[in-house]
Amino acid sequence: GENVEQHPSTLSVQEGDSAVIKCTYSDSASNYFPWYKQELGKRPQLIIDIRSNVGEKKDQRIAVTLNKTAKHFSLHITETQPEDSAVYFCAAPASNDYKLSFGAGTTVTVRA
Amino acid sequence: DGGITQSPKYLFRKEGQNVTLSCEQNLNHDAMYWYRQDPGQGLRLIYYSQIVNDFQKGDIAEGYSVSREKKESFPLTVTSAQKNPTAFYLCASIPTGLYGYTFGSGTRLTVV
Numbered sequence: 001g002e003n004v005e006q007h008p009s010t011l012s013v014q015e016g017d018s019a020v021i022k023c024t025y026s027d028s029a030s031n032y033f034p035w036y037k038q039e040l041g042k043r044p045q046l047i048i049d050i051r052s053n054v055g056e057k058k059d060q061r062i063a064v065t066l067n068k069t070a071k072h073f074s075l076h077i078t079e080t081q082p083e084d085s086a087v088y089f090c091a092a093p094a095s096n097d098y099k100l101s102f103g104a105g106t107t108v109t110v111r112a
Numbered sequence: 113d114g115g116i117t118q119s120p121k122y123l124f125r126k127e128g129q130n131v132t133l134s135c136e137q138n139l140n141h142d143a144m145y146w147y148r149q150d151p152g153q154g155l156r157l158i159y160y161s162q163i164v165n166d167f168q169k170g171d172i173a174e175g176y177s178v179s180r181e182k183k184e185s186f187p188l189t190v191t192s193a194q195k196n197p198t199a200f201y202l203c204a205s206i207p208t209g210l211y212g213y214t215f216g217s218g219t220r221l222t223v224v
Contacts, residue, residue, distance in 0.1 A: 006154070032211045043202060043215040044155070089154060098211060099145060099170070102154040 006103025029095030
């Protein structure tokens with residue numbers, strides 16, 4: 001199956017600064033890479049995703065980049081705000097299935 | 113709840129007791145998944161089902177059982193064989209051939 005590693009496990013940034021989270025995956029045939037945001041006690045919510053035929057995707061202050069050669073993808077949050085504080089998970093599917101394997105999560109804290 | 117309802121929100125289990133977590137969706141999704149989340153860890157796959165009357169083990173199926181008698185419902189039973197069941201349990205679903213989970217709001221199970 002797919003093995004997904006996520007770094008860092010915790011990230012503290014000053015409000016207005018940028019945050020970057022990186023994930024690596026093992027299955028070179030994986031073709032879909034979502035990012036989820038989970039607030040305390042809540043369900044994970046999909047915030048952005050990217051497919052393997054593009055290298056970057058942006059949605060307002062959030063962007064995801066994909067390097068298929070190196071098998072890694074990253075989440076970039078610019079101009080961070082206190083409401084960005086949450087746990088962020090990356091995920092990837094096995095090449096022969098739609099079920100997702102998740103990274104261990106990154107706890108992001110935005111300091112006011 | 114975005115079309116997926118998990119109940120109860122909180123559940124307490126005594127030693128040696130079986131308990132069942134409910135997951136119901138009205139999204140007409142074919143595939144359904146159960147994940148377990150422990151503090152500071154990612155989501156680990158317990159069981160999944162892609163069609164009615166069929167399901168497969170995930171990475172941590174020992175001590176759990178499921179059924180899929182109806183498309184809308186995918187209940188998870190935590191048996192007495194699961195020695196460390198205290199966790200947050202999340203149900204998710206997707207349409208056939210598509211990515212991007214929709215998650216339920218979760219059930220927090222505690223052993224007392």
